[in-house]
Amino acid sequence: xxxxxxxxxxxxxxxxxxxxxxxxxxxxxxxxxxxxxxxxxxxxxxxxxxxxxxxxxxxxxxxxxxxxxxxxxxxxxxxxx
Numbered sequence: 297x298x299x300x301x302x303x304x305x306x307x308x309x310x311x312x313x314x315x316x317x318x319x320x321x322x323x324x325x326x327x328x329x330x331x332x333x334x335x336x337x338x339x340x341x342x343x344x345x346x347x348x349x350x351x352x353x354x355x356x357x358x359x360x361x362x363x364x365x366x367x368x369x370x371x372x373x374x375x376x377x
Contacts, residue, residue, distance in 0.1 A: 312348035
């Protein structure tokens with residue numbers, strides 16, 4: 297995967313792709329070219345991408361969200377007493 301090196305994208309992508317400056321068309325073109333012509337690189341990025349994707353799931357996201365909601369509620373409730 298090739299993605300922008302801005303915002304939260306590097307954090308989400310991890311090491312599963314190539315990060316490029318979205319304003320640098322030459323850098324983006326080189327990254328695209330490398331993923332087309334460099335088969336070992338492409339295979340490595342695919343493998344890393346699949347491993348990275350395993351770290352994200354709806355279930356995990358729901359559990360983490362619920363945890364934040366519960367923690368926030370308990371803090372709010374303790375301040376109201």
